[in-house]
Amino acid sequence: MASLRIKRYLFTGLLTVLPLWVTWLVFSFVLSLLAGIGAPLVGLFLQTAGPTAERSPSWLVFILALALTLGVLYFVGFLAHRVLGARLLSGFDAVLARIPLVQTIYGGTKKLMAVLQNKPSGVQRVVLVEFPRAGMKVVGFVTRTMLEDGTGREMAAVFIPTTPNPTGGYLEIVPLDELTPTDWTMDQAMAFIISGGAVAPDTLPASRIAH
Numbered sequence: 001m002a003s004l005r006i007k008r009y010l011f012t013g014l015l016t017v018l019p020l021w022v023t024w025l026v027f028s029f030v031l032s033l034l035a036g037i038g039a040p041l042v043g044l045f046l047q048t049a050g051p052t053a054e055r056s057p058s059w060l061v062f063i064l065a066l067a068l069t070l071g072v073l074y075f076v077g078f079l080a081h082r083v084l085g086a087r088l089l090s091g092f093d094a095v096l097a098r099i100p101l102v103q104t105i106y107g108g109t110k111k112l113m114a115v116l117q118n119k120p121s122g123v124q125r126v127v128l129v130e131f132p133r134a135g136m137k138v139v140g141f142v143t144r145t146m147l148e149d150g151t152g153r154e155m156a157a158v159f160i161p162t163t164p165n166p167t168g169g170y171l172e173i174v175p176l177d178e179l180t181p182t183d184w185t186m187d188q189a190m191a192f193i194i195s196g197g198a199v200a201p202d203t204l205p206a207s208r209i210a211h
Helices: 002-049 058-080 083-096 100-117 186-194
Strands: 126-130 137-147 154-161 169-175
Antiparallel strands (some): 154 169
């Protein structure tokens, strides 16, 4: 009985701590990514400030780098909502457009972010896709639709994010009539993916988009 009680308490403790752990992993990944952007500039500043500043603890460097990155992002967002800032960003885009490899990465990423922010016409954004085999379904985001040469069949480009880190994933080109539409919002779909399916509606749609 004692061993069963110990196992039950350990399992209950694991279930209690696991959501906090997953949340920490996601936030740690995002914060480390943001701090890593500003870290070189903060390190250069500390080097020029003198030996005492250069020996600053790592946690202080992390906080300064994170604050710098967030400040820059806020400033860029502020500029993007102003006419002058929008013109400057358009000019910056035009410069990057002249660099072939950079334009491929930057332009593609920017288009993906713009697509995910706006609902496409005629098709639901969040769908279910049979992947990696028939009978198994994953959550995907429709990024655009196309017509297949010869058959005229409607095809959809679907981004399938991974769990619990949705920044990576797969790109599938799927016939439109093989997608299962949902009424989920982007926030609901992201919560479902990051939580490993723990945050989800009670039912799943079964119908497919009519051809």
